[in-house]
Amino acid sequence: xxxxxxxxxxxxAIHSYSQQEVKGIILQQDQSPAPYVDVILLTDNKIIDEVxxxxxxxxKTFLENGNYILRIEESGxxxxxxxxxIAGDKEIGxxxxxxxxxxxxxxxxxxxxxxxxxxxxxRLIFNPDLAEGAKGGNALDALRLAPRIKVDESTDAVSIIGxxxxxxxxxxxxMQMDQTQLANYLKTIRTxxxxxxxxxxxxxxxxxxxxxxxxxxxxxxTAKDESINGSLSTSYSRALADSFNHNANLNFRKDxxxxxxRLYNGNGEWKNHNRSExxxxxxxxxxxxxxxxxxxxxxxxxxxxxxxxxxxxxGFNLDLSNGKGTNESSYxxxxxxxxxxxxxxxxxxxxxxxxxxxSYVGFNYHIIQKFNEEGKKxxxxxxxxxxxxxxxxxxxxxxxxxxNIPINNKDQGNETITDLEANRYNVSIDMEHPINSxxxxxxxxxxxGNDTANNNRLFRLGNTPFIEDPSYKYAITYxxxxxxxxxxxxxxxxxxxxxxxxxxxxxxxxxxxxxEQNIDFKKTYDGLFPTAYLMYEPAxxxxxSLNYSRRVDRPMLWSLNPMLIxxxxxxxxxxxxxxxxxxxxxxxxxxxxxxxxVTSIYYRHTSDLTTNISFxxxxxxxxxxxxxxxxxxxxxxxxxxxxxxxxxxxxxxxxADVYYIKTTGTIPERNYVLDxxxxxxxxxxxxxxxxxxxxFANYSFSYQTSGSDQDMDSYDDFxxxxxxxxxxxxxxxxxxxxxxxxxxxxxxxxxxxYTNNIYSSFTSEAFRTYRIGLTYNxxxxxxxxxxxxxxxxxxxxxxxx
Numbered sequence: 001x002x003x004x005x006x007x008x009x010x011x012x013a014i015h016s017y018s019q020q021e022v023k024g025i026i027l028q029q030d031q032s033p034a035p036y037v038d039v040i041l042l043t044d045n046k047i048i049d050e051v052x053x054x055x056x057x058x059x060k061t062f063l064e065n066g067n068y069i070l071r072i073e074e075s076g077x078x079x080x081x082x083x084x085x086i087a088g089d090k091e092i093g094x095x096x097x098x099x100x101x102x103x104x105x106x107x108x109x110x111x112x113x114x115x116x117x118x119x120x121x122x123r124l125i126f127n128p129d130l131a132e133g134a135k136g137g138n139a140l141d142a143l144r145l146a147p148r149i150k151v152d153e154s155t156d157a158v159s160i161i162g163x164x165x166x167x168x169x170x171x172x173x174x175m176q177m178d179q180t181q182l183a184n185y186l187k188t189i190r191t192x193x194x195x196x197x198x199x200x201x202x203x204x205x206x207x208x209x210x211x212x213x214x215x216x217x218x219x220x221x222t223a224k225d226e227s228i229n230g231s232l233s234t235s236y237s238r239a240l241a242d243s244f245n246h247n248a249n250l251n252f253r254k255d256x257x258x259x260x261x262r263l264y265n266g267n268g269e270w271k272n273h274n275r276s277e278x279x280x281x282x283x284x285x286x287x288x289x290x291x292x293x294x295x296x297x298x299x300x301x302x303x304x305x306x307x308x309x310x311x312x313x314x315g316f317n318l319d320l321s322n323g324k325g326t327n328e329s330s331y332x333x334x335x336x337x338x339x340x341x342x343x344x345x346x347x348x349x350x351x352x353x354x355x356x357x358x359s360y361v362g363f364n365y366h367i368i369q370k371f372n373e374e375g376k377k378x379x380x381x382x383x384x385x386x387x388x389x390x391x392x393x394x395x396x397x398x399x400x401x402x403x404n405i406p407i408n409n410k411d412q413g414n415e416t417i418t419d420l421e422a423n424r425y426n427v428s429i430d431m432e433h434p435i436n437s438x439x440x441x442x443x444x445x446x447x448x449g450n451d452t453a454n455n456n457r458l459f460r461l462g463n464t465p466f467i468e469d470p471s472y473k474y475a476i477t478y479x480x481x482x483x484x485x486x487x488x489x490x491x492x493x494x495x496x497x498x499x500x501x502x503x504x505x506x507x508x509x510x511x512x513x514x515x516e517q518n519i520d521f522k523k524t525y526d527g528l529f530p531t532a533y534l535m536y537e538p539a540x541x542x543x544x545s546l547n548y549s550r551r552v553d554r555p556m557l558w559s560l561n562p563m564l565i566x567x568x569x570x571x572x573x574x575x576x577x578x579x580x581x582x583x584x585x586x587x588x589x590x591x592x593x594x595x596x597x598v599t600s601i602y603y604r605h606t607s608d609l610t611t612n613i614s615f616x617x618x619x620x621x622x623x624x625x626x627x628x629x630x631x632x633x634x635x636x637x638x639x640x641x642x643x644x645x646x647x648x649x650x651x652x653x654x655x656a657d658v659y660y661i662k663t664t665g666t667i668p669e670r671n672y673v674l675d676x677x678x679x680x681x682x683x684x685x686x687x688x689x690x691x692x693x694x695x696f697a698n699y700s701f702s703y704q705t706s707g708s709d710q711d712m713d714s715y716d717d718f719x720x721x722x723x724x725x726x727x728x729x730x731x732x733x734x735x736x737x738x739x740x741x742x743x744x745x746x747x748x749x750x751x752x753x754y755t756n757n758i759y760s761s762f763t764s765e766a767f768r769t770y771r772i773g774l775t776y777n778x779x780x781x782x783x784x785x786x787x788x789x790x791x792x793x794x795x796x797x798x799x800x801x
Contacts, residue, residue: 116595126146157179206504234246367379486504550583571625653682749763
């Protein structure tokens with residue numbers, strides 16, 4: 001591991017800034033020391049540092065030259081504030097605190113100070129500058145502290161509690177990346193560079209109507225002063241194999257130019273064991289899989305903005321990444337006779353020789369025109385993305401009888417060569433247009449997509465050479481064009497009432513063609529998608545809101561591919577040309593109290609649900625995976641997020657989501673109803689281990705009850721225990737972290753379902769994981785103006801992926 005960490009320390013010397021020591025003494029009215037009170041230093045309403053006094057009332061910190069607000073707090077109550085100017089080492093001297101009974105509200109509030117959590121009419125705002133434990137981290141660390149957001153400790157997958165999947169944006173730009181790429185990208189964004197995180201459970205008309213997920217929008221800070229900063233990080237993780245990840249970013253602003261850059265790299269091995277079963281009337285199939293993948297990836301990007309004048313900014317962002325991997329998994333399927341379950345025969349498969357190469361290119365060019373009226377802004381964006389993947393999928397298969405003797409003519413090898421490429425072009429114009437107390441937002445977006453797939457199938461029997469199978473060779477071209485118009489208007493009627501209404505229109509054209517397979521289809525989708533929000537603030541620190549939205553899940557381009565793909569003699573996959581869009585209605589009532597709690601009650605209804613169903617034939621015992629509009633569902637539930645601080649050094653975050661879901665199958669193969677009450681609970685304890693607030697620990701416990709989902713899968717309950725430690729060194733610029741996930745190796749959940757009255761189940765092995773991370777932040781506070789693009793270059797039309 002030394003070869004990965006040593007370059008980090010070598011680069012520590014890239015840049016440093018001189019800082020001055022600042023000292024002070026805080027006394028009570030009776031001239032006795034004020035021990036262990038919090039001293040907070042702010043500039044532009046942003047927390048720069050937090051320290052505590054020692055037993056003698058003395059505090060010490062290091063600051064760069066400039067003007068600051070010094071605030072003294074005890075148990076969250078502001079006792080004193082004053083302005084200070086730092087110009088060289090400074091002795092603040094003695095500060096005598098007033099009697100607490102004489103403190104008025106006016107004295108304890110810093111004018112304009114943001115709250116940790118702010119409630120807007122259509123979203124929650126989380127300000128990581130004010131979050132305990134966020135300093136020195138990255139965007140993923142900040143998301144872990146945000147309300148209603150869950151970050152999986154093992155995979156770094158981001159979701160919204162009560163919503164499941166989520167769309168992540170940076171300054172309103174959609175991050176068109178897979179889960180691993182996105183996690184690595186977020187690790188290159190310093191917490192200090194984040195202005196706010198917007199949690200949008202029901203996205204307004206400005207956002208793509210596709211998908212029933214929420215939106216997380218990470219907004220970075222606005223450019224002000226000349227500055228340079230960056231971060232370097234490395235991490236090592238161990239599950240059943242080793243993995244390494246490295247990230248770096250450098251940000252620079254001078255005169256009218258702003259430059260940002262990032263680089264990430266990783267390699268490692270991923271192992272996993274899982275088990276599945278299918279119960280037929282006369283046989284019982286049990287498969288045990290040993291997964292073993294190796295992956296390498298390299299990615300990075302740059303962004304350049306130029307301020308033509310005080311009102312006009314132009315620039316671009318470019319992201320590039322590529323990777324390659326191999327799969328050497330193997331699996332054995334035992335076939336037993338029913339009902340005695342005597343072994344009849346078994347199939348052994350391996351994927352040795354499977355490999356893939358992928359690449360991603362994302363480009364954005366933007367122009368931002370501001371006007372004299374405050375808040376009025378016009379943004380133009382052009383976006384392009386390219387995703388490509390060349391894979392060689394190998395399946396070597398043989399079948400044996402119960403005595404381990406090969407069955408004749410069952411030894412075969414299959415190689416599928418697949419070349420996929422997807423191109424997306426987006427042009428958007430967005431106008432933020434306030435008129436007096438009315439806020440209007442309107443715009444248009446054009447999206448053009450062109451996807452191609454080339455597939456070639458080779459097979460061999462025994463030791464014979466590979467032979468091309470022309471029946472599985474094809475080339476398909478897809479085109480998808482989406483045209484959108486949207487308008488919304490918002491008004492704050494008084495101190496208590498705010499309302500917002502929006503309407504979005506989308507027209508989608510989808511075309512598919514393959515001369516070789518005589519495929520030629522055209523599909524057109526039109527839809528109106530209204531949104532409505534109402535917020536009432538009866539008193540300070542209390543807010544109630546009600547919101548509604550209609551959304552759509554269109555079939556993904558690749559899910560319409562009607563080609564029957566053979567995986568082996570018993571397993572096939574196929575798309576479905578008859579798929580139609582799935583529409584959902586969402587209604588949510590939310591109550592927020594201070595920074596302490598957010599309570600949501602919600603109702604959702606979805607028609608023409610789409611999912612991948614494994615159809616198993618009882619006679620042939622062949623399974624075909626195919627997408628279907630299989631049913632409808634509704635759910636009603638309540639979610640709760642609570643933040644409390646029992647002690648100065650102990651903060652608790654608790655979340656719960658309890659809901660009733662009912663799904664009705666509408667196809668013959670799933671002509672039944674599945675319903676029940678589900679629950680998901682999480683408790684996170686964040687502990688400050690020293691008075692200087694440089695040592696932290698956290699322990700989290702999560703539990704999911706048994707239940708069912710909208711795909712008509714049933715699952716049993718499971719739990720997780722996670723433990724973490726974090727240390728801030730060298731004036732909080734160096735962060736060392738250790739995380740242990742699934743501490744007690746609690747089992748994973750088992751999913752099961754019925755199709756054609758045939759039972760199937762799947763279970764993945766659970767194991768403990770370890771991760772050690774090292775991050776170094778350098779430079780001054782960095783600020784940057786960003787495009788407000790709504791780049792919508794999702795892989796399909798917002799369908800399941």
